[in-house]
Amino acid sequence: MVKYEAQLDAIFTALAHPARRTMLARLGKGEASVGELARPLDMSLPAVTKHLKVLERAKLISRSRNAQWRPCRLEEAALNAASGWIEAQRTVWESRLDRLEGYLHGMEKSERKKR
């Protein structure tokens, strides 16, 4: 549980920067080199590398050890963990709204009977 929480901390922290979101959006289209990821971003290569490390620590991306250009690739599992947490909250609040709606509907019915 603690490990899962720490993982979510790392994932949401990584998602909290526009440059890192831009990189992830690019990697959604397919593997890319560091140079390719840096191109649309107005920042130095060391800054890009720093952001990539944050994404790697959160397991949102991985880097190939084999190819010489070491392409980065998106790891969907981490994004799924993040959306999974939000979806779990949605299930709770939607069932609450359903109950509330049911309650109001019941009240309306009994009001009509009284008339």
Added chain:
Amino acid sequence: MVKYEAQLDAIFTALAHPARRTMLARLGKGEASVGELARPLDMSLPAVTKHLKVLERAKLISRSRNAQWRPCRLEEAALNAASGWIEAQRTVWESRLDRLEGYLHGMEKSERKKR
């Protein structure tokens, strides 16, 4: 666009702490006072207030101005913005995987024809 990015920064930052996620999970069940939100958390009231401010800045929660106990409530729109961003990425990577599958399927067919 910049405003939307800044909003996502604030939302994902707010989600990147287990105490704040615990608070949001509690608010999914319905409004709660600061005291109620603090109860399951092992932290001081000032620390709880600080976390609430991060959630408020991200518009993940709002606080009633009327009632004396000023209950906190979940604002689903901000969570929807966060999951919306992730879903947009999913659409991209899933269409890429579909194309890849189509390509492999086509290759398999032409291999069979050759035999």
